[in-house]
Amino acid sequence: MDKTKTAALRIFFLILGAVFVIIGLLDKEYINVLNKAVRICLECIGIG
Amino acid sequence: MLIKRIVSFLTVLIAVLILCSCGKNEDRGKYEGPEGFVRDRDYSYRGDGFGGFPSLESFTAGTDDGGIFTSDDLASRDMTLINIWATWCGPCLNEMPELAEFAELLPDSIGFYTLCVDGYEDTDNMASILSKAGYSGKTIISGTGDIGNLVDSAMYVPTTVFVDSSGQIAGSVVGSPRENLAGCYLAALNDALENTGLQRISLPGVTEAESNG
Amino acid sequence: MHRDRMKASGRIQKIRIIIQLCSAVLCNGYLAGLKRGRLFTGKTKAFCVPVLNCYSCPAALGACPIGSLQAVLGSSSGRFPFYVLGTLMLFGVLLGRLVCGFLCPFGLIQELLAKIPVKKISVPKKADRLLRYLKYIVLAVFVILLPSFFRNGLGASLPWFCKYICPAGTLEGGIPLMLLDPGLRDLAGPLFWWKVLLLAVILAGAVFIPRFFCRYMCPLGAFYSLFSRFSLVRMTADRRTCISCGRCGEVCPMGIDPVHQISGAECILCGRCKDVCPASSISYDLPLHAHDPKYRSSSEAGHGASPG
Numbered sequence: 001m002d003k004t005k006t007a008a009l010r011i012f013f014l015i016l017g018a019v020f021v022i023i024g025l026l027d028k029e030y031i032n033v034l035n036k037a038v039r040i041c042l043e044c045i046g047i048g
Numbered sequence: 049m050l051i052k053r054i055v056s057f058l059t060v061l062i063a064v065l066i067l068c069s070c071g072k073n074e075d076r077g078k079y080e081g082p083e084g085f086v087r088d089r090d091y092s093y094r095g096d097g098f099g100g101f102p103s104l105e106s107f108t109a110g111t112d113d114g115g116i117f118t119s120d121d122l123a124s125r126d127m128t129l130i131n132i133w134a135t136w137c138g139p140c141l142n143e144m145p146e147l148a149e150f151a152e153l154l155p156d157s158i159g160f161y162t163l164c165v166d167g168y169e170d171t172d173n174m175a176s177i178l179s180k181a182g183y184s185g186k187t188i189i190s191g192t193g194d195i196g197n198l199v200d201s202a203m204y205v206p207t208t209v210f211v212d213s214s215g216q217i218a219g220s221v222v223g224s225p226r227e228n229l230a231g232c233y234l235a236a237l238n239d240a241l242e243n244t245g246l247q248r249i250s251l252p253g254v255t256e257a258e259s260n261g
Numbered sequence: 262m263h264r265d266r267m268k269a270s271g272r273i274q275k276i277r278i279i280i281q282l283c284s285a286v287l288c289n290g291y292l293a294g295l296k297r298g299r300l301f302t303g304k305t306k307a308f309c310v311p312v313l314n315c316y317s318c319p320a321a322l323g324a325c326p327i328g329s330l331q332a333v334l335g336s337s338s339g340r341f342p343f344y345v346l347g348t349l350m351l352f353g354v355l356l357g358r359l360v361c362g363f364l365c366p367f368g369l370i371q372e373l374l375a376k377i378p379v380k381k382i383s384v385p386k387k388a389d390r391l392l393r394y395l396k397y398i399v400l401a402v403f404v405i406l407l408p409s410f411f412r413n414g415l416g417a418s419l420p421w422f423c424k425y426i427c428p429a430g431t432l433e434g435g436i437p438l439m440l441l442d443p444g445l446r447d448l449a450g451p452l453f454w455w456k457v458l459l460l461a462v463i464l465a466g467a468v469f470i471p472r473f474f475c476r477y478m479c480p481l482g483a484f485y486s487l488f489s490r491f492s493l494v495r496m497t498a499d500r501r502t503c504i505s506c507g508r509c510g511e512v513c514p515m516g517i518d519p520v521h522q523i524s525g526a527e528c529i530l531c532g533r534c535k536d537v538c539p540a541s542s543i544s545y546d547l548p549l550h551a552h553d554p555k556y557r558s559s560s561e562a563g564h565g566a567s568p569g
Contacts, residue, residue, distance in 0.1 A: 014354055014355075021344055033344065043139050138335075180416075
């Protein structure tokens, strides 16, 4: 892949990724993640 | 050539899945797992939960109707059930309709609340789930003190705790029974009542499940 | 002359194993959780780690990105997972599958298993090519589609990959919890035993086929592989100095031919090929070195040139 295309894709995904993260932070999506991560839904880990 | 085949296979698979999921809206909201994955025990795990639950003596709590939940509410009943759930927890949602029916059958001496751990963040979603499940009681959505400790110590969802009139935890059900939900909760309730020195009760139309000790 | 360079073998590997161990400890450092049998509930669990690491492990300090992705996709409020996806994209574009090679604890476990001195199975080329696509199916179907669309009337969904497949979840979450909480053992039904079986098959597979799970099943590896062509950290093989000795291919844990496939979708940038190359043809293509004439991208090294 030529250098310009590589650089362009890198910049694109860096910006897109950062923008997505910011949107998610503003939307408080990280609280969803935190809530899910500190508690266990038994079915989710394949037990019940 | 190979890639084309895989892509077309995936497209067909996805189309089938979407069609299947559209047809799955049953009234009672019961999630039927694939064949062979239904548990054959009536009971979920009963006991002290994981490391025990704190007693509810000193706390403040708010409910979804804008009211408050206090130790007076506990004191006025022989036993109070608190069903702890989360909006993202499939099994919690699945047991909700039957649990709501069970709550309706309970006599006035037994209280019933649900506690939604992300109810404060996701109030609309929580309200929609509760109304679809046919639940007409109260839901605790915020709290401090011992209520906070209770939420912290409920590592698994769903967890239902049985709290006596003085705020002590007399029993709990962790996870959710696949069959005879009402019977399982009744058995757990009766064991909790017995632990507190009270009489066991019976409910119309409910066959109490076998105690699994 | 070139033989002297072979004595430098293992340099990258020595650094890499240390980084892998540090990563495993950082991701699963809450030892008090293992003692008390409780999960860590601190705020760091709002952050996704870059690797496949079950957040239901009592020792876990962060959130699993694949688990989080399913959780947000499957939540009844139907949100688009900006935060999780954005985090994954940043990891992908910055590190790509370097995460697999240097950070993933489950990858480390497979590598340790592959050290067991039994004859490795060489997967026939056709079967291997087909099986490599399986991980994309796992990603598309079990991580994305099923949690997003397969719901009941109340909007309840499931993390399909976590529930039915993930071996890291069984190893780090399911089994430790079963061991630590006796009451939980009552609940172990056919689903639990299916997952234990699957874990056993995958771990056994890793003994005979190095990085078995990474090659054929890991949805996170599949996701990162989409960024391989342009991630910031890459490796190159200079085909003009290559002497076609084949040693790189022999040591590659992912079973690819580094000369042609280095830094591609299947490469985890572990550097084993670099360590054994007698002609020093392989190197890491780090952003700082982009303008150093010593480091040439593989596209410049001559696509059409036949090796040796």
